[in-house]
Structure formats: C-alpha cells, structure tokens
Amino acid sequence: MRVSEPWLDDPLGYLIGAERVVEFLARGYERDPLVVHHNAPKRFEGLLSIDAVDRIVTGTDLREGQLDMANASRQMMRSDYLDGAGYVDRGAVAELYRAGSTIILNQAHQLDPTLGRLCRGLEHTFSAHVQTNLYLTPPNAQGFRTHYDNHDVLVIQIEGEKTWRLYDKPIDTPYRGEGFELGKFEAGELKQEFTLKAGDCAYVPRGLMHDALTPGDAASLHITIGLITRTWADLMLEAVSEVALRRAEFRKSLPAGYARTGHNRASARAYMAQLLNIAAQEALLDPALDLIADEFIRSRPADNRFALRDAIKPVSADEKFQLKRHAHFRLAEDGDKLVLICPGGELDFAPTARAAIERALNGKPFAPSELGADDATTIAARLLAYGLVERF
Structure with missing residues (x-):
C-alpha cells in the first residue's frame, strides 16, 4: 500500500511550488538562486522537527561522521564531541550547542524513512544522487563562515528563521572535487539577503558564495538537500572511451620520450587532432548515456520495504500489484537474455517475457493473470522482492 504524503507525487513542486518547476529546470537550475516564501509555516512540518532531531541525537548511538558540529567563530575538532571509542558524546554535544555551535546530522535520509522517501522522489526528478543534512543552530548563532558548496542545494526551513546572504x-x-578552500576565494560583493521562515525554501547553485545565521531568540532547523550530479564531461569521457574500444588508434602508446624536457610535441599535436576528428565523427550519445544511467540506477538502494513479510506470502494469479512511485529501472537486451536494470543490480529474464514485464511496469495496476505469461506469478514475485512493484 502506498504511503500518503503530500510531497511524494511531485516532490520538487512541493518544495518550490508546482507552478515554478518547468521554468526552474529550464532556466534557473545550475544558474540562479531561487527563494520561495510560501507563507505557510506548517508546510514542511511532516518532514522533520526539532523534537525528532532531539530523539535521534539522544536516542541513537551515532558514530563519527554521522554527527558533526560547526561554529563560525571558532575551529571545531571532532574530538570536541566524540568519545574515545568514536561515538558521539551526547553531553558534549548539548554543552557545545548551548554555547552557540550548530549540530549537523549528515546523511539524515539514512536515519529517517520520511527523508529517504523524499530523496528517492527527487532522485527520480533529477536523475542524481540526493542526500540530506540537517542543521540545528541555536539562537543568534552562525555555523559556517562564508563559503561555496560543490553541489547544488535546496534548503528547507523547518522551524525558526535563518538569514542568508x-x-x-x-x-x-x-x-x-573542487571543494571550497578557506583563503583561496573571496566572498565578493553582497548580491542578495533574505530570511527563510518555517515553510520557506531556497535553491543555491554550486559555486555561489554564501553564509547564513540564526537571528533572534529561537533556534533554527533546516534541511539541506544536496544534488550530486553527473556532468557532460562524464558523458564525453564515456563516449570517447566507447570509441576507443572500437578504434585501435586511441589505444596506441604515447610517443617515446614524451616526458623528457624539450621533447618535440608537434607530431603528438597532429595525432591528437586526428583522434579528435574521429571522436567527433563516431562518438555516440546513447551507449554512453545508457552506461551512466545504468550505473545510477544500480547504485540506488532498493525500496523493498516489507519484502521479508511479502516473501512468505504466496503471489496469487488474481491479486493486484502496481509499479512503485519513483521506481528506477531500464529494460535492455543483452545477448540472448532480457535484463531489467534496477536498484541494487539487475534481473535476468527470457526475451519472451518482455511484453509481460512492460505491462507490469507501465504504471497501471495489474494482476499476474493479465500479463499473458506462463510464469507470470514468478515475474510478479521477483519484481516485488526487488522493490519495483507493491501490492495494490
């Protein structure tokens, strides 16, 4: 049965407003910051709360790396809030928080199922790895100095207020890999200042210098959603690599002595020009993009909640199933078999199963008896086990 949460059908639209999604993806994404004041303080209350963060921090044996702390006014070391065994010292965390330091829960989507579902929804939108960090900042405090992030972020204000510059x-x-280095980059001119209140959202593209502080006498809790993307450079490298598998010219050794001082590179320049011309003529988008897409899909964690419960419940020919919301998959042929690429790996089927699998994964509810395959219940059971479908 599907979980009913207001952000699941259109997670990006829920964050920034459905009316902004098309324009944002076409013109704003990776370019310009976006600030959305929803004027709805309870809009995101179902995602998280300060009480929920308190339960995680005080009720979980957090290890090094799961919780960090930051303070713009002082250098903080993990030894400030970890014990000798590498666990978070809860008392030290409370003391440091009271003294003005920000609590950071890294990869919070791995600790909270609701945030995990939000991330899966956004991954379906962006075809990117999506992660969440939580930031709980005490009143009148600042966690970080001015910096930039090397990935795009969406900021969701849950409780309190935070002023961004x-x-x-x-x-x-x-x-x-081009992370911010203190002292290497200047903040430059202040371009925009705004305050996010509970229920508001902002988008900050990677590379944009920013800082944020909590004004007033209330704590601030916000979620930072990080978008870890693949680039056109990644695609070009894969496309040229695919050409190199077919063309021996790319696999020849570099010239003898190329590393010596004074080596004449004229012939190397000419040969590289030939290779670039071949690549321009023969590099193909589809094989390279399929490879990157398959790597992305396989690397997603399978959404197979209730799989153990379902594993001992026989699949009947007449019960109904449906594709899970935001399910990632790709159907491809590999020699004499049909391969269903999915989170966690892949499933092999006979080529004759294509029509049945396509019907099962087209988004409409189905019963195995409707798939037109002799092994339809087995197909449904395998799709169920790998988290691609669920009982309707």
Whole structure:
C-alpha cells in the first residue's frame, strides 16, 4: 500500500511550488538562486522537527561522521564531541550547542524513512544522487563562515528563521572535487539577503558564495538537500572511451620520450587532432548515456520495504500489484537474455517475457493473470522482492 504524503507525487513542486518547476529546470537550475516564501509555516512540518532531531541525537548511538558540529567563530575538532571509542558524546554535544555551535546530522535520509522517501522522489526528478543534512543552530548563532558548496542545494526551513546572504560566484559549476578552500576565494560583493521562515525554501547553485545565521531568540532547523550530479564531461569521457574500444588508434602508446624536457610535441599535436576528428565523427550519445544511467540506477538502494513479510506470502494469479512511485529501472537486451536494470543490480529474464514485464511496469495496476505469461506469478514475485512493484 502506498504511503500518503503530500510531497511524494511531485516532490520538487512541493518544495518550490508546482507552478515554478518547468521554468526552474529550464532556466534557473545550475544558474540562479531561487527563494520561495510560501507563507505557510506548517508546510514542511511532516518532514522533520526539532523534537525528532532531539530523539535521534539522544536516542541513537551515532558514530563519527554521522554527527558533526560547526561554529563560525571558532575551529571545531571532532574530538570536541566524540568519545574515545568514536561515538558521539551526547553531553558534549548539548554543552557545545548551548554555547552557540550548530549540530549537523549528515546523511539524515539514512536515519529517517520520511527523508529517504523524499530523496528517492527527487532522485527520480533529477536523475542524481540526493542526500540530506540537517542543521540545528541555536539562537543568534552562525555555523559556517562564508563559503561555496560543490553541489547544488535546496534548503528547507523547518522551524525558526535563518538569514542568508549570497555573494559572488568565484567558480562556475565546480567539479565535485573542487571543494571550497578557506583563503583561496573571496566572498565578493553582497548580491542578495533574505530570511527563510518555517515553510520557506531556497535553491543555491554550486559555486555561489554564501553564509547564513540564526537571528533572534529561537533556534533554527533546516534541511539541506544536496544534488550530486553527473556532468557532460562524464558523458564525453564515456563516449570517447566507447570509441576507443572500437578504434585501435586511441589505444596506441604515447610517443617515446614524451616526458623528457624539450621533447618535440608537434607530431603528438597532429595525432591528437586526428583522434579528435574521429571522436567527433563516431562518438555516440546513447551507449554512453545508457552506461551512466545504468550505473545510477544500480547504485540506488532498493525500496523493498516489507519484502521479508511479502516473501512468505504466496503471489496469487488474481491479486493486484502496481509499479512503485519513483521506481528506477531500464529494460535492455543483452545477448540472448532480457535484463531489467534496477536498484541494487539487475534481473535476468527470457526475451519472451518482455511484453509481460512492460505491462507490469507501465504504471497501471495489474494482476499476474493479465500479463499473458506462463510464469507470470514468478515475474510478479521477483519484481516485488526487488522493490519495483507493491501490492495494490
């Protein structure tokens, strides 16, 4: 049975407003910040609360890396809030929080099923790995100095208020490995200042310098949703690699002595020009994009909640199933077998099962008896086990 939550059908629309989604994806995404004041303080209350964070921090044996702390006015070390065994020292966390430090719960979607479902929905929208960090900042405090992130973020204000300041973009769409280095980049001119209140949302593209502080006498809780994307550079590398598998010219060794000082590179430049011309003529988008898509799909955690319960309940020919919301999959042929690429790996089927599988995964409720395959109940059971379908 499907979970009923208001953000699941259109998670991005729920965050920024459904009327903004098309324009945002076409023109704003990766380019310009977006601030949305929903004027609805309870809009996101179903996602999280300060009480929920308190339960996680005080009721979970958090290990190093799951919880961090930050304070813009001082250098913090993990030894400040970890015990000798690598566990979070809850008393130290409370003391540091009371003294003005921000509590950060990293990868919070792995701790909270609701945030996990939100991430899966956004992954379906962006075809990107989506992660969440939680930031609980005490009153009149600032967790971080001015910096940029090397991935795009959506900020959801859950409780309290936070004032954000946006500056210049010293590096445009940085690589994942181009993290901010203190002292290397200047904040530049203040371009925008705004305050997020409970129920508001903002988008900050990667590379944009920013900072945020909690004004007044109330704590602030916000969720930062990070979008970890693949780039056109990734696609080009895969496309050229695919050409190299077919063309021996790309696999030849570099010139003898190329590393010596004074080596004449004229012939190497000419040969590289030939290779670029071949790549321009023969590099194909579809095989490279399929490879990247398959890697993404396989790397997603399978949404197989209740799989153990369902495993001992026989699948009958007449009971109804449906495709799970935001399910990732791709159907492909591999020699003499049909491969269903899905989170966690892949499933092999006989080519004759294509019509049945396509029917099962077209989004409409189905019964195995409607699939037109002799092994229809087995097909449904396998799709159920891997979290692609659920009982209707």
